[in-house]
Amino acid sequence: MPPRKQNLSEDDMSTIKDLLEQQQAKYEDLLQRQQSIFQSFIESVMTSTNNRFDNLVREVQELKSSLQFSQHEVDTLKTKLNEANSEITNLKATIDDQAKNPKSLQMPDMEKKMDYLENQSRRNNVVIDGIEDDVKETWADTEVKVRNILTKKLQLDSKTIEIERAHRNGPFRNDSPRPRQVVVKLLRFKDKQMILNRARSNLKNTNIYINEDFSDQVRKRRAELVPKMREARQRGEFAIISYDRLVIRKKTNQEMS
Template sequence: MTFIEEKVEGADFNLGIVTSKVQELEIKNKQMNDELLYIQAQSMRNNLVFGNIEEARAGVDENAEYVLREFLVSKLKMANSLVTEMKFERVHRMGQKNSDKVRPIVAKFNLFKERELVRRSASALKDTPYYLHEQFPKEISDKRRKLVPEMKKARKSGSKAWISYDTLFIDGVPYTKAVDFLTCSWRTITGDARA
């Protein structure tokens, strides 16, 4: 073996080691990003976002917590005594003030059970311009948004469908994009007898 061949073989060996280390670091980086995303989601666990609630005009101070409490009583039809007792860590408008659109209000509830009580009252907003939803990090919200059309298709076809965190469930089975549930029977997808 010549000197040049030995150098090339040594370089190939070193390149293999470096490639292996890069792959290992990429895996660790993805794991760390996933963990960070999970921590962000957990920090938002007690949050709800309320949309299209009228905002004070420019130059007028607004107490977002007061506005939200009024909304809970008037639009969600919750008992005033219950709403008065609710504790919030923080209530504020999201983003920069803009005359073109109303900023949503984000509320961080002290108690998860109070957040759930409010979230479950959202059906009172049907056929109104108002909405409320859970708050998630942008990456999770984007995943959820992409799953909504599939959830609607499933519901239209008579299946029970919901999104939990970033996963769509259809009749209790996690949905994967690789399987088109409308063209396959449930027996094909899950092995059970729900054809």
């Protein structure tokens, strides 16, 4: 015989309903907590990813800027190298032509070209007078002294200035009244201009002088122009020596004040 069906009372039905509602509430609470945890995890991952992406973008931009700056430096060096090669090629051609026809040899023109090339090779140089000298001084010691001048006297960040070489002119002499000059060969022309501009104002009333580096012929010509420059300044005029030429003009109101 099949089992007899039992009729559930209203209390039993109410109890079962309460149990089902409690179970449903637990599932809904668990589901909500899992959803909250998953949402927090997703937000954390997104934040971390965004930060990493922003950092990557910044690094790429910095790398791009660095590469652009380096490319500019390379292009500048290539231009200078091409100019020097062009001058050398022209000079070789001139020498070959004159070797074939000695009667056409023009020494003044040759001397001018050689002097021009020498001054081009000194284009990024500065000459410093007044730095304490030492008989045992090495090139490394000289560079350290130069960088101290740039930092302490000229208030420049010497770490950003690239020096190819810094050396003394001539052998050390105990009987010399002044220390040997220091020739500083810089990598960049703009560093040379910055040093010269800062020297005009920061080295006043000191025993240190910083000037451009020229060939012997240009230095001789500049020395010949110094008396005329002084005469013009005594007359109240503005006068400077630019390369191997004397520039004289009337002073502006700002220069007179």
